[in-house]
């Protein structure tokens with residue numbers, strides 16, 4: 001009897017598997033295609049398939065066993081990405097009620113609520129608003145709070161551009177970057193990673209908190225340490241998030257426990273870093289309160305504090321996590337784009353010289369480096385972004401069943417865009433595998449190409465785009481004006497990394513001052 005029962009169960013299970021296999025493998029309207037999680041492998045696979053025309057416009061990623069059954073979709077065509085990401089149903093991050101509840105637990109474990117009351121006091125608006133209704137500018141649903149955060153961000157940009165403060169903040173950081181390149185890199189050669197990380201982080205600090213640090217300031221060093229710990233734990237935090245999302249929440253046994261069981265790697269340092277980073281930002285909130293001029297906000301935090309008076313959905317967690325998101329979004333991206341530029345220029349001295357001549361002529365003509373006078377430099381910078389796109393998009397999650405240009409996307413599917421596929425498609429850029437410095441010069445003038453889309457497209461694209469483009473130009477042109485770059489070690493190879501297309505360690509460049 002038991003034998004018959006067991007056989008029936010096994011037979012039913014097998015039937016179920018066959019049905020699933022037919023549904024997901026045979027009948028599924030989207031093809032499956034390789035999409036390795038490791039960025040170096042991913043870059044090679046996607047570049048090759050885009051190059052020989054075998055990459056589908058949209059596909060199910062075959063990243064690990066059965067992953068193509070999950071309903072996830074990778075978009076690999078410019079027009080498709082543009083249309084898909086203009087839809088609010090496809091503009092949410094990996095977010096759910098469960099993840100929200102897990103965050104409530106984590107804040108409790110970290111003692112964040114008590115910290116808010118201790119630092120800001122019980123009468124402060126942020127204490128009264130509580131944690132807030134959003135996970136911050138880089139996470140959560142594409143809802144009204146998120147849209148408002150974007151509006152506040154762009155409002156800050158407008159105000160600071162009007163007062164010339166953005167350029168002042170970036171120039172301050174760029175001057176420090178150059179000082180450190182000379183101090184540390186003019187003898188034996190260095191990998192300038194840390195220096196550019198510090199430079200980009202300092203721009204975020206200036207823009208969001210109104211502080212221009214020196215790189216060796218102890219507070220700034222602490223900030224850099226917090227950001228580093230986040231990056232070191234990024235992959236594990238992501239795995240943790242997926243575990244929380246998949247398994248039911250139990251009252252006592254947290255998903256962190258499950259995570260430790262499966263992944264066996266502690267989220268090293270994160271449990272200490274989150275409260276410290278939060279404490280730093282809350283201290284800045286307190287300081288901003290003392291100088292806040294409602295008619296004349298001076299940075300992003302001022303603007304958020306003013307907005308929180310009228311909108312209780314902007315709570316302490318919304319604000320602290322938005323500021324943290326800026327540091328995370330800004331630092332590894334731009335610093336790696338700068339690293340690729342340095343190593344590529346070191347391999348192309350003739351490109352450096354042509355940029356230098358153009359920059360020098362601009363200073364002679366207008367006493368400063370004007371973008372309009374530097375078409376070749378801008379073309380090189382854009383080509384560097386196209387040739388080595390440091391990131392694909394972050395994961396988007398569908399909130400409805402939807403079809404875009406014939407591509408079916410299921411509710412809750414994770415959708416990502418392969419920006420690499422667009423930028424290495426020969427139909428968009430002839431000979432995409434080659435670095436062609438004057439690719440974007442037409443009749444002697446610089447011509448932007450929207451298909452260089454490293455900041456992504458649509459409603460959930462990179463909010464730092466405008467700032468990053470400004471920073472990229474100022475850091476690069478000041479660097480080329482001041483130094484000749486010479487490779488002393490390594491070659492342009494890609495590191496084994498899960499999130500960022502970054503050069504391998506071991507690349508070194510000597511920054512030889514031009515004035516000596």
Ligand code: HEM
Pocket residue numbers: 085093137138139204325326327329330331333334337390391392393394395396454455456457460461462463464465467468
């Ligand atoms: C070379 C530099 C940069 C590149 C290539 C880059 C690229 C990207 C990409 C591809 C996304 C994901 C968009 C999507 O999922 O569709 C993103 C999101 C984001 N970026 Fe950037 N980024 C850069 C610099 C910056 C800077 C300087 C900041 C801040 C000042 C920043 C802040 C953010 C934030 C907060 C998000 C999340 C936006 C959201 O979820 O709504 N990024 N970035």
